[in-house]
Amino acid sequence: MPAAVHAVLVARSSPEAVKVLGRTLEAVRSQTRPVDALTIVVCGPIAPVRELVSASGAEGVIEASAATPFAAAVEFALRRVTPGASVWLLAHDATPDATALAALAGELERGPSIAIAAPKLVDADDVDRIVSLGQSMTRFGRAVELADGEFDQGQYDALDDVLGSDIRGVLVRGEVIADLVPDRALLGVDEGLDLGVRAHLAGRRVALVPRARVAVPRPARKRMRDDFLQRTAQLHRRLAYAPAWAVLLHWLSFLPLALWKTAVQLIAKNPAFVPAEWAAAIVAMARIPAVARSRARIRRTRRASWAAVDALRATRESLRERQASHDHPIVRRELRFFSGGGAWAVLAAGVVSVIAFLALLSWPGVAGGALLPLARTVSGLWAEAAFGRRAVGLDVVSPADPFAAVTALLGSLWPGSPSFALLALWLLALPLAVLGAWFAATRVTVRSGLRVVMAALWALAPSFLSALVDPRPAAVLVHLLLPWLLFAGAAAHRSWGAAGTASLLLAAVIACAPSLAPALVVVWALGLVLTCALRPRGIARVVWTLVPSAALAFPVVLAQLDRGTPWALLADPGRPWAGPVLAADERWRIALGFPTSDPGGWGGFLAGLGLPAETWWVPILLAPVALAALVAPLTRRWRAGIAMIVIAVLGLATAGAALSVQVAWAQSQPVAVWPGAGLSLAWLGLVAAAVIAFDVGFAPRAVLRAAALVATACVLLAAIPSLTAVHRGQAALRSGTDTTLPAYVSAQAAIAEDVATLVLAPQPDGGVAASVVWGASETLGGQSTLQSTQPALSDGDRRIAEIATDLVAGSSADATGALAERGVGFVLLAAEGQDTDAARVLRLSAATAIDQRAGLVRVGETPRGVLWSVDVDRAPRPAISDDDAQTARGIALIQLIAVAVALLLAVPTPASHRAARRKPRVIAAEYEEVS
Structure with missing residues (x-):
């Protein structure tokens, strides 16, 4: 005689659930194999569904709180189930076909060893699409759907x-239902598994x-x-399924595993x-009693070994095949580099x-x-990039400019002689510019x-060539x-890899x-607004792009704001x-696009040829690109065109405003912000917009090609003086060494670093500028904008000025002792x-006064100037204080975390490559790739 079937229906009480519950109850009543009994558990106020449950013919209705999970609701209902009856588990939104129960019950009757018969769950809105049909799990307990969304x-x-399987709609044999009560500790996730x-x-x-088909809605994923519920369930199962000797090891591994999973x-x-x-790791570690109950339940019913489970686990090969079957078609063309x-x-x-x-x-x-x-040294490079003592000044402790990290990274590329990386940079600048612009294109x-x-247009930019000739x-x-x-930032809204790369590049650009x-x-703000409007899923990616920049800059920002x-x-x-x-x-x-008064160096170029130095016509060479x-x-790609024009306008505005900002000092001269950086940004927007016009302009293709060639030829002509400046001796670039101090000082600094x-x-004007340089040389990474923009003299600056005045003027003060006390x-x-x-008079009088100073021994004339040695026992340089050391560690930790996260996001993976x-590479919603 077939076993009786007792249906347990767990209903959520809400106005939205009333219509769905009515459909489910009707489907239960319409089964070709009728249920023998029905128990309904209402989670929440019963008022909205009272009429439905009253007319359902249920043998009992149980009221529970709205927060009651599915497993607990089933456990309440099992107390009313007739012993030996099979139990059909349904949710209020699970609508079975008329023959579903008959198929499930027939399977149990034909297979005495079967404990659970599971139906095929299909999408309620599209019954031809599978929602779930069986589950497995990996070696480490991750749940895997065998069929989902197909x-x-x-x-x-x-x-x-x-x-x-998914627990909705399963039929559980009556003789084992007491042992297969759903586990509350899983928080409603993977209960069927x-x-x-x-x-x-x-x-x-x-x-x-x-x-047996059961229609269920696709849940709105939060x-x-x-993610929290699924990971908590996975960790709980790991503790519940592990051998007794391994439970503590698993428990101790959760926090280190969370750190590892963070990186992964x-x-x-x-x-x-x-x-x-x-x-999930913290919650799973805290739920020790729940783990004990789950392990006790397994221990009480276990009759077979874990080999029965291992044989049905998902293998790496099956996961790989499933991934391949779900891959979308490739739409991206070959790069053709x-x-x-x-x-x-x-x-x-x-x-x-x-x-x-x-x-x-x-x-x-x-x-x-x-x-x-x-x-x-590489260690010296990175020491300059950290909060601490600066290489210039008397005991100056301050944050490092983010630019110091860029120079440290550059120098680390040639660890044997970091300064050689600058020479390599100058030699490779043009090809590197072409490479970057080609990928941006x-x-x-x-x-x-x-x-x-x-x-080509990018590599020949006037601002770039000017920075190479007058080295910046x-x-x-x-x-x-x-x-x-541009290459990474344009795709940051659609890819975490691009967002991570863009965040590092943005930090480096702002640092420089x-x-x-x-x-x-x-x-960035405009991109965020567009992302919110057009692609909300990418908001977090766009927001992240600014985080590393903020992390690297915040110490300097706080210091500048603190001093007003x-x-x-x-x-x-x-x-x-x-x-x-x-x-x-x-x-x-x-x-007109030129950062100096002599556009492109044409004035000096023509003068060198004995021609009139008229340069009014030079900016006209850039007109084809601008037009x-x-x-x-x-054009039809007007969105991208407008975006590039906005970038160009912002770059021009930045360059124009830069000349009005004079906040730094070089000895006694004010230094304005270099406008060439803004012009480079403007040139990027102009060149990209011009290429869009050459690509999809209104003219015939042959005319557009000719226009592109003319524009390139004109810019190349404008670049001739800059490209020949080094040969003509018109460049500020010259040969150098790895020190700005005399070789004798450099040798001594190798012995005593302080x-x-x-x-x-x-x-x-006859004055004298005084500065203190620590070590073998003044270095690029050792500079600090906090010092070059200092609005007033610090105590250290005043003391340097006093000592310099005593030395130059030949006063009776003990200047030598003051130098020795400070480690000079x-x-x-x-x-x-x-x-x-005036400068020559000062130099002669100062040399005479210093020669007469006791305790200073003249080393001799050097290419860098006249050098004296302090012939008095020097005091060591004071160590950094504990508070400063703690501040340095805190800043370094925050910055390292931000950069590490960005690097991990930027690392390409096979999955990100497939995605x-x-x-398409080209960024524009309406763009279609053409051959």
Whole structure:
């Protein structure tokens, strides 16, 4: 005689559930094999569903609180089930087909070893799509759906024995129901999988019945909550299923495992999972009584070994096959870097670079302009990038500029001689610019020829060539990084990998050119608004792109705000150097794209040829690019065109405003912010917009090609003076060494690292600038905008000034003892500087006075100036205080975490590569790739 079937229906009480519950009750009444009894558990107020449950014919109705989980509700109802009756578990929104119960009951009758018969769950809104048909789990307990989201074509109807299933709609044999009560500790997640595992351990089976169909709605996924519940259930099962000797080991591993999973999830581009991971680990560790109850339940019913479970686990091969079956078609075309001419463009730029900077091949290093050597060791490079003592000044302790981290990274590329990395940077600057711009062009066009055009235009930018000729390392790095920022930032809204890469690039760009921060923040804000409107799922990715920049900059920002100098945050990092800039009455030239009064160096070039130095026509050479850029917003890709024009306008506004910001000082001269960084940003927008116009403009294709070639030829012509400046001796770039101090000081500093040198630099007006340099040289990473923008003299500055005055004036004060007390071992009267009459008089009188000073021994004349040694026992440099050391550790920890997270997000993975191939490279919603 067939066993009786007792249906247990768990209903949620809400106005929305009334209609669904009515449909489910009607489906239960319509079964071809009627249920023998029905018990309804109402979770919540019964009033909204009272009429339905009263008319359902249920033998009993149980009221429970709204927070009651499914497992607890079933446990309440089991007290009313007739012994020996099979139990059919239903939810209020699970609507079975008319023959579902008959198929499930028939399966139990035919298989005496079957404990659970599971139906096929289909989508209530699309019954041809499978929601769930059996579950398994991996070796480490992660639940795996065997079929989810696929169209039902009968492809899984041959499945029979499975590890578990979704708990909705399952029929549990009456003789085992007392042992297979759903586990409350799972918090409503994977309860059916747990029932299946326990059934197999009891020597039973779980059988799929594809003929039995139950329609269920797809749940509205709440990412954080669902991730937490699933991970908590997984960790709980790990403790419940583990051998007794391994439970404590598993429990102790949860927090280290959470740290490891954090890194794994960041690499997998799932940062939203990280909070859920930590919360689940803490909750699972705290629920010791629940684990004990689950283990006791398994121990009481277990009859078989774990081999019965292991045989049905999901294997790595099956997961790989499932992933392959779910992969979407590839829409991205091949990159064509080599076949499309990108590699040849880089090679050609390398040849031009060697020709233009041929002299660098014989130089030991580069110097001049804003260039300084780098620290001699990798440890020294990174020490300069941390909060602590600065290399210039008397016992100055302050945050490091973020630019110091950029120079440390650059120098670490050549650890044997970090300063050589600067020379390599200058030689490789042109090909690197072409490489970056070529990849940035892949976000703008699919046409190989136009990618080469954009790369050439970017490498020949007037601001870039000016930064190479009048050497400004920060500006050179900005120009090399901006196209990569466009490449990654344009896709940041749709990929965590791109967002992580863009966040690091944005931090580096702002570190090299803080003056670009306002413009880039505006671009970021506009991107965030567009993402909110068009792609809300990408909001977190866009927000993240600003986090590393904020983490790296916040110590300097706080320090500048604390002393009331917020405008000083815009100061250029590195060595303050005025260089050739536009005069106040020539600032209109910024709109023409040139950062100096001699556009492109054509004035000096023509003068050298004996021709009239008329340069009014030079900006006209940039007109084709500008005109083409203005056409871009009128094309069918007007959205991208407008975006690029906005970037260009922001860059021009930044460059124009930069000349009005003079917050730094180089000895006795004020230094304005370099406008070239803003011009590089403007040039990026103009060039990208021009390429859009060349790609989809209104004219015939042949005309557009000719326009692109004309624009490139004009910009190349404008660049001729800059590319020949080194050969003509018109460049500030010159040969240099790895030190700015005499070789004798450098050798002594190698022995005693805390030795300091007082540098006295005669000024054009007859004054003297004094500074203290620690170690073997003044370095690029050792500079600090907090010092170069200091609005008033500090106590250390006053003391340096007093000592310098005593030395130069020949006073009776014990200047030698004051130097020794502060660890200063050398005095250098610099030979560099403007050679005016006042400066020469000061240099001679100062040398005479210092020669007569007791305790100072003249070392001799050097290429750097006259050097004296302090012949008195020096005091060691004071160690950093405990408070400062603690502050340094805290800042370093915050910054390292931000950078580490960004790096993990940026690391490409096979999954991220597959996801990227499903999207076109060109960023524009309406864009279609064409051949």
